[in-house]
Amino acid sequence: MRYQVRYCGRLGVPVGIFAACHHLRRQGRLTSADDELFTEVDDWFIARLPYPPFYADGNSIRAVPWFKPAAAELITALAPLEALLRRYSVAYDVVRSPDPGTIIYEDVFQIGVLPYARVTGEPHESVAAG
Secondary structure: OOOOEEEEEEOOOOEEEEHHHHHHHHHHHHHHHHHHHHHHHHHHHHHHHOOOOHHHOOOOOEEEEEEEEOOHHHHHHOOOHHHHHHOOOEEEEEEEOOOEEEEEOOOEEEEEEEEEOOOOOOOOOOOOOO
């Protein structure tokens, strides 16, 4: 499963929930309390979720992470980030797929895939209401 917003980023696929919250931060849209909340949630995940090796070089292969159904505790812990997206009117979807792409990484909580299709053209960072 994957939480993703309704705009595409540099990977040519809809941006995931963490990147979308980073975009809100980078655009200066988060209140200080919401920025602190995002940092706390992000740090919590960094401490618990294995770091896929495709991120080591900035993700040059353009892999996309998906949560496994067994990652229920982690999925539940995304609730504050969902609330941020709602609070800032960023439309998002919770997507489930039995085959989201070619699996190039797997751990107990997540997979990393090369998607079968990507949007072509210039990526854009948009957190406008959708």
